Amino acid sequence: MSGAVDGPTIVDRLKAKVGWSGAERVTTVEAGHLRRFCEAIGDDDPRWREEAPPTFVVALGSETPPLPEALEYGKGWLNGGDAFEYLEPVHIGDTITSSTSLVDAYEKQGGSGGLLFLITETEYVNQHGRVAVRNRGTRIRR
Amino acid sequence: MITTPIVAGQQLPDLLKNPTTRQLVQYAGASGDFYEIHYDQDFARSTGLPGVILHGLLKAGFLAQLVTSWAGRSASLKTFEVSYRGLDLPGRPCRCRGVVKAVDGSTAELEIWTEDPDGQRTTVGKATVELL
Numbered sequence: 239m240s241g242a243v244d245g246p247t248i249v250d251r252l253k254a255k256v257g258w259s260g261a262e263r264v265t266t267v268e269a270g271h272l273r274r275f276c277e278a279i280g281d282d283d284p285r286w287r288e289e290a291p292p293t294f295v296v297a298l299g300s301e302t303p304p305l306p307e308a309l310e311y312g313k314g315w316l317n318g319g320d321a322f323e324y325l326e327p328v329h330i331g332d333t334i335t336s337s338t339s340l341v342d343a344y345e346k347q348g349g350s351g352g353l354l355f356l357i358t359e360t361e362y363v364n365q366h367g368r369v370a371v372r373n374r375g376t377r378i379r380r
Numbered sequence: 381m382i383t384t385p386i387v388a389g390q391q392l393p394d395l396l397k398n399p400t401t402r403q404l405v406q407y408a409g410a411s412g413d414f415y416e417i418h419y420d421q422d423f424a425r426s427t428g429l430p431g432v433i434l435h436g437l438l439k440a441g442f443l444a445q446l447v448t449s450w451a452g453r454s455a456s457l458k459t460f461e462v463s464y465r466g467l468d469l470p471g472r473p474c475r476c477r478g479v480v481k482a483v484d485g486s487t488a489e490l491e492i493w494t495e496d497p498d499g500q501r502t503t504v505g506k507a508t509v510e511l512l
Contacts, residue, residue, distance in 0.1 A: 271410070278406035279441040280397065285453055292444035292460055296437050297411045314427030315415060317436030319505075321461035350428075376463075380428075 248311045249354060252343035255305060259339040265298045267332045290328040295362045295371045296320075299336050302377050303358050311354045311379040318355065318376030326370040333365040354379040386488050386511060392478035395446040399434055401470045407438045429467065436464035439474065439503045443492045446476040447507050454512045458487075462505030466496065473497055486511045
């Protein structure tokens with residue numbers, strides 16, 4: 239039996255994973271974590287001593303989806319963009335459950351070679367069972 | 381804080397950031413994004429970058445600060461989206477800017493962006509704010 243030389247490409251294998259969801263993460267929003275996050279941005283608005291600033295939820299999960307196939311493409315990751323939708327505020331003491339899904343995967347030719355685009359969606363659900371924040375991320379391998 | 385009625389064309393006060401490699405390490409720790417292109421020069425260059433670069437989401441954090449410090453506590457951010465178009469390096473000032481594109485009732489649509497010292501828009505985006 240002759241070996242299949244041309245297996246599915248990395249892009250095909252990732253396209254087949256569209257719909258995949260990562261493990262659920264459950265995290266309590268801690269005062270010290272929130273303070274360090276605001277210090278890192280350099281935002282000293284006293285409002286953030288109780289409430290999370292708009293991009294804080296990303297610190298509750300991983301930035302890039304744990305898809306080993308993606309690491310076979312190109313030399314590294316770039317972040318293409320982030321879109322957030324805010325439904326409820328997030329405060330210290332809230333317990334946030336989140337999971338990230340792969341919603342699209344496609345390839346584009348850039349100036350210096352191919353780019354692999356992975357589009358993810360993450361919902362951050364609070365302890366009341368309500369979605370507080372939605373994030374749509376564009377992560378690129380190049 | 382907003383003290384006058386919001387109208388289309390109004391500019392937000394600029395927010396100037398002077399990011400350092402120390403800040404990138406702080407952000408890596410606080411965000412949990414330990415990808416080495418943000419603090420390891422050799423690693424960053426091995427992936428074809430000129431050196432370590434700012435986290436896209438750090439620039440998003442800067443732009444979120446631009447919007448929330450302008451809108452104030454009584455306003456609520458509804459949507460916020462950014463595209464990272466260019467690289468920003470520590471040691472180079474990152475100017476955050478914004479303008480009101482439209483006002484519809486109590487909702488304002490903003491165009492927001494970061495500018496490098498050459499005037500290039502390295503992050504572009506938009507935000508919707510509900511003004512109460």
